[in-house]
Amino acid sequence: xxxxxxxxxxxxxxxxxxxxxxxxxxxxxxxxxxxxxxxxxxxxxxxxxxxxxxxxxxxxxxxxxxxxxxxxxxxxxxxxxxxxxxxxxxxxxxxxxxxxxxxxxxxxxxxxxxxxxxxxxxxxxxxxxxxxxxxxxxxxxxxxxxxxxxxxxxxxxxxxxxxxxxxxxxxxxxxxxxxxxxxxxxxxxxxxxxxxxxxxxxxxxxxxxxxxxxxxxxxxxxxxxxxxxxxxxxxxxxxxxxxxxxxxxxxxxxxxxxxxxxxxxxxxxxxxxxxxxxxxxxxxxxxxxxxxxxxxxxxxxxxx
Ligand SMILES: [Zn+2]
Numbered sequence: 001x002x003x004x005x006x007x008x009x010x011x012x013x014x015x016x017x018x019x020x021x022x023x024x025x026x027x028x029x030x031x032x033x034x035x036x037x038x039x040x041x042x043x044x045x046x047x048x049x050x051x052x053x054x055x056x057x058x059x060x061x062x063x064x065x066x067x068x069x070x071x072x073x074x075x076x077x078x079x080x081x082x083x084x085x086x087x088x089x090x091x092x093x094x095x096x097x098x099x100x101x102x103x104x105x106x107x108x109x110x111x112x113x114x115x116x117x118x119x120x121x122x123x124x125x126x127x128x129x130x131x132x133x134x135x136x137x138x139x140x141x142x143x144x145x146x147x148x149x150x151x152x153x154x155x156x157x158x159x160x161x162x163x164x165x166x167x168x169x170x171x172x173x174x175x176x177x178x179x180x181x182x183x184x185x186x187x188x189x190x191x192x193x194x195x196x197x198x199x200x201x202x203x204x205x206x207x208x209x210x211x212x213x214x215x216x217x218x219x220x221x222x223x224x225x226x227x228x229x230x231x232x233x234x235x236x237x238x239x240x241x242x243x244x245x246x247x248x249x250x251x252x253x254x255x256x257x258x259x260x261x262x263x264x265x266x267x268x269x270x271x272x273x274x275x276x277x278x279x280x281x282x283x284x285x286x287x288x289x290x291x292x293x294x295x296x297x298x299x300x301x302x303x304x
Contacts, residue, residue: 019063026078027058033193049080050189050197051206056080066186067236068092068179071099072257074236077186087210091179097170099256104128108259110137117163118154120147126165136165174212180223182209184252184266187237201269201278217279221286222267229253229263244281247274 014022030047039048046055064084067073070092079088104111110125115136123142128134138148185205188196196202205222208214231238233255240251254264269278 022076023061023063023078024058026063026076027061030078030193033195037194037198039194039198047078048194048197049083050077050186051079051083051210053203053206054080064088064186066190067183067254067256068095070096070258072236072255072261073183075187075190077190079186087212088182091175091182091209094171094175095179095183095256096258098176099258099260099262100170102256102262103259106130106260112139112168114166114168115151115163116166117151118161120151122148122151124165126167174219177219177223178209178212180254180264180266181205181219183237183254184223184268185209187239187252187254188250188268191239195271196268199269199271199275201275204279205268218283218286221283222279224265224286226253226263226265233261233263244285245277247277247281248272249278249282 027047031045034041034047041048041055043055043057046057047061048054049056049061060080061078062081062084063076064079065073066075066077068091100109101111103109104126105128107128107130110127113124113126113136115122115124115138121143123139124136125139126134126136138151140148185202188202197206204217208217208219233253236255236257238253240253242249242251248270250268250270252266252268254266256262256264267282269275
């Protein structure tokens with residue numbers, strides 16, 4: 001077990017026995033789901049990893065947060081350990097970076113920046129305060145002493161000339177969106193098992209998650225952020241049934257939470273005869289509806 005894995009398990013708040021029990025219970029549920037979906041495996045007593053689609057024994061699988069624990073995810077799926085450790089940790093960092101920035105913009109926490117004040121370089125924390133605006137605090141231990149002393153001296157003497165700042169974001173837009181797609185896919189797998197994961201459209205989503213340089217399906221149209229989600233969420237996700245032109249799909253509503261929270265979505269295909277139209281319709285829909293709004297959601301549409 002790698003260090004990353006150990007750190008994640010500590011955050012789950014479970015002891016090793018509880019983790020083993022939860023893992024074994026989920027394994028049995030998924031074995032049944034595998035048979036129900038009509039899938040067969042070469043070896044007995046294995047599952048197909050929902051991400052790399054390879055057969056794995058119980059001891060090769062681990063509990064994985066569908067939404068990373070670093071942004072308060074609390075729902076688990078089973079994936080193989082390599083899938084969990086490699087791209088999982090990479091994509092997790094984009095969701096965490098996005099939420100840390102959102103926190104800072106709402107006045108909770110700071111964003112690390114590089115300052116360049118007339119050639120004097122310093123590391124600083126940029127903080128936002130709702131009433132006072134932006135201010136910068138130089139991080140002494142990450143800055144050469146002569147540089148910050150010189151900056152301090154000239155600023156105290158009344159120097160008000162502008163300076164340059166470079167922000168180091170903890171995420172990229174594509175990284176954030178692939179991370180949301182992965183969370184949405186794993187939440188669907190957790191809820192619907194192989195009935196969902198064994199379909200051609202789910203396979204395309206899986207390939208997109210596993211291959212960050214792939215360009216289809218279009219991750220930009222399948223994921224996004226809600227500005228004013230009408231329902232308050234006390235769980236890390238909600239599934240909502242919806243349709244575009246009669247093609248049914250699921251909105252997976254994803255909550256990212258650190259000091260503050262943001263609500264996102266990933267659109268996921270459902271198995272039915274018009275599934276092959278789903279990606280093109282989602283793309284068309286995103287072009288004409290840059291802002292996603294929901295009004296009067298009937299309670300019957302929400303699957304908890
Ligand atoms: Zn795997």
